[in-house]
Amino acid sequence: MGISKLTTDKVKERMDIEEIISDYVPLKKKGQNLWACCPFHGEKTPSFSVSPAKQIYKCFGCGKAGDPLQFVMDIEGIGFQEAIKHLAGKYGIEVEEDETRTPEQEQAQSERESLLIALGFARDFFVKNLQTEEGKSIGLSYFKERGFGPAIIEKFDLGYALNGWDHLLNAAKKAGFTEDILLKAGLILQKEGDPDRKYDRFRNRVTFTIHNISGKPIGFGARILTKDKNQPKYINSPETAVYHKSDVLYGMYQAKKAIRDQDNCYLVEGYTDVISLHLSGIENVVASSGTSLTDGQIKLIKRFTNQVTVLYDGDSAGIKASLRGIDLLLEGGLNVKAVVFPEGEDPDSYSRKVGSKAFQEYLNSQSQDFIGFKIGLYQDEIKRDPIRKAEVIREVVQSIGKIPDPIVRSVYAKEASGLLDIEEEIVHAELNKGLLKSQKDAYSKQNEQEESADTPFENFLPTQEQTSFSELLRLQEREMIRLLLNYGLEKLEGQDLQLSDYLLSETQELDFETPVYSRILKIYRERLARNEISGVDYFLSLDDAEVKQEVIDLISPRYEVSVHWEERHQIIINKEQDDLTLTGFKTILRLKRKFVKKMMEEAKQKIKNAETQQLDEKEIIELQEIYFALKKVQVEIDRELGIVIG
Known part of the structure; x- marks a missing residue:
């Protein structure tokens, strides 16, 4: 059976986008919105925007966007009904079944x-x-x-x-x-x-x-x-x-709340290690299940914390073989610590051997950052062999070079110089050499992928095909719909008229070519004819996924002007909503100009075809008259817009 509409409505009324998304990623306020590193793709600079006022999210990196329900569906990889059940469980809402579903719907x-x-x-x-x-x-x-x-x-x-x-x-x-x-x-x-x-x-x-x-x-x-x-x-x-093994960590479901509360994730190898730590009162623990760490698993940890502590069995040979995992964690932007158990022990065996209290004390006392841990592994080799010491220095510097944050890199470089008894300038020189090589390799790889070493500069310029009238028209249609959605219900200054009334009346005889904008415009017109308000909330409630995605894109500005310009510095920044009459007028003019240009191009092509096919001269003259009439309209619009063409 399906979920009843009553349950769905209760969930939609109760759900809060900030509350839901903060279960998965830490949000920071900037301006009117909240920001985070996107949970759907790897990034180091936050481009994932959450609007509590509009109850939507939008990533300006990968393009993911939607409402709270869509977020749960995307992040959990589940369908609509599963997302409703998930949120119903979160908010303690009883799930009622819909008795009206047919057997065919049950099977679908x-x-x-x-x-x-x-x-x-x-x-x-x-x-x-x-x-x-x-x-x-x-x-x-x-x-x-x-x-x-x-x-x-x-x-x-x-x-x-x-x-x-x-x-x-x-x-x-x-x-x-x-x-x-x-x-x-x-x-x-x-x-x-x-x-x-x-x-x-x-x-x-x-x-x-x-x-x-x-x-x-x-x-x-x-x-x-x-x-x-x-x-x-x-x-x-x-x-x-x-x-998908590469995106899953054993125990993450049981650990996610504790990881967020403790702001640390213990990383172990096996299933029983995870369970034994829970028995010892340590719940913020996950396992890679004996496989090498992957980018997907690192991103999963980063959704809940930036701190990870790797627990190693007491086997030095095994530890050295698995050090690549630390470099991957560092590269993923995590702060890494490590704990090594006594020879022959693992987290499972040692926790059972010493008991919960002693085990927790051991973790706290033996935890060390990755620099001290890595250097400590090779301490005996360093003392005996100067050449090996040079190799270890390079290995440590390579690990530091994986850290994306330059300030954190600098702090670790200073620490490494002290532990290795080497001048800090040498560590920084080696570090810069490695970073420069990485940048060159990345640049070379990019060039190979683009295969553009011998491509003439002219080939990078937009072609006529790329900037076709249809594409330019699409962009202008988009701008008109953007104004309609954001300011359609605003009154025009000095007039008893809303911006939507003006925009819709001026485009009455225009047929939008872009299907999604044509659908939005049609819905807006139909609802206006029934005296129904077509706010953003209505469009976001539709089942049309393409319309919802486009509406979110149109109402989500990536940047906003800081209030401090005016409050602190008394610098007034003009906004488009300050004069909607002028903004709407120019938008309509630009839209009509694109339609006219397109019609002129079509008329020109018809004239060429008529001349090639040697049609009646009268028909050619009529086409030429149409072309020049359109040209006259274009000149009038250009004059209004202040466009001067030589």
């Missing part, structure tokens, strides 16, 4: 939603298996041995996959799931050479549910408990439409 769920439902069924199936005789003796006993009680098992949806070929397959089919959906969800496999033979992917293993950021199961990790050399210790869900 997207594949993505079907996969999430199937994965949710598998999660429940694995959890319930812990209550079977086999599950109790194998799965539950393993978790108890680890110290995982009922509360932590429930918190992380831990489970058990029965020892058999098709336990999940048969249960899922009985519940109404198709083999196709189960295959796409990565829950079953197809035997090679036998398309009719399907079997469970996870068998005779304890299962760890992998959640998305909103808590939906999207995949599983499974650990074997027997010592079978022919089987890997862990197997994981494959890439699916809902599970």
Whole structure:
């Protein structure tokens, strides 16, 4: 069943864009709007704007825009109804089902939603298996041995996959799931050479549910408990439409609030490390699940904090092999610290060994910034070998060079010079050399991609095709619609007339060529004819995604004049709304000029065609008269606009 309109309306009335988006990225006020680094693409300078007054967001980098519901749909990768349920849960609104949906509508769920439902069924199936005789003796006993009680098992949806070929397959089919959906969800496999033979992917293993950021199961990790050399210790869900390993961190759903509250994220390697830290009272922890860190995972952490502390097992060889992860974190703009456990220990084993209080004290006392950590790893080598010391200096400087903030780079360069007992000027010289090389490499790569080394300068100038009359007309249509949306309800000075009345009357006989602007204009006219107000809120409530996107673009200025110019410095800045009569008049003139120019071009082309086809001279003369009449109109408009053409 679908969600009732009453529930949808309640959610829309309650939702607040600042409150919702600040759950994902930290917002800072600048002018009338709030700004952040965009959560949808990597950037170092904030270009993601949130307008609390208009309840919209707009990224001027990647172009993403919408209302609070659209943000939740985009950030969580879910559909409209899932977004409504998500926000209903956030605000404690009871979800009522819509009884009027037909069976056909029930079946018309997207594949993505079907996969999430199937994965949710598998999660429940694995959890319930812990209550079977086999599950109790194998799965539950393993978790108890680890110290995982009922509360932590429930918190992380831990489970058990029965020892058999098709336990999940048969249960899922009985519940109404198709083999196709189960295959796409990565829950079953197809035997090679036998398309009719399907079997469970996870068998005779304890299962760890992998959640998305909103808590939906999207995949599983499974650990074997027997010592079978022919089987890997862990197997994981494959890439699916809902599970992209490079964008997921295990435990982020359970950790996101604590990460924001503590302003720090502990990064570990495995599932049990995460769970053991929760048992020790440390909830701001996630795991890379044994894979190398990716840009997507780093961006996910950055949505909640700029501080990350990497926890390393007590194995120096393994630590040195995984140092690239620190460089990636630094490059992603995160402040990095590290903690190393005693030889032979990992976060899971050490937390169980010393207990919660001692474990927390260890993390606090042993945490050090990445410079001290990295230099400490090579301390013995540095003392014995001067050449190795030079190599370590270069490695440390390379890491510092990954930091995007120049002030932070400078602070770390100073610290490194002290720890390595080397002059700070040498560190800065080496750092500048590396930065210069990186810039040259980036520039060379850009040139290769553009393949424009021998391209004449003239080729970069706009061509007639690029600046066609249709494109120029589109831009002028856009400007007219922008004025209509932003100031249409404003009264013109000294007149009992709104700007919308003037703009609509002057464009009554013009047919807009750009489809989206034509639709907006048509809607505005129709509603005005019924004496209905067509404010921005109305357009943002429409189901037309293209119209909503365009409206947000038109009402979202990237820059705004600071109030301090007038308040502090008494410098008056003229704004377009100060004289809407003149602004509207010139906008209409420019729009009509574009239409006239286009008509002139069409008339000129017809004359050429008529001459080529040797048509009747009378027809050619008529076309010429039309052309010169249009030319006369253009000259009049140019005079009004103050355009002088030699």
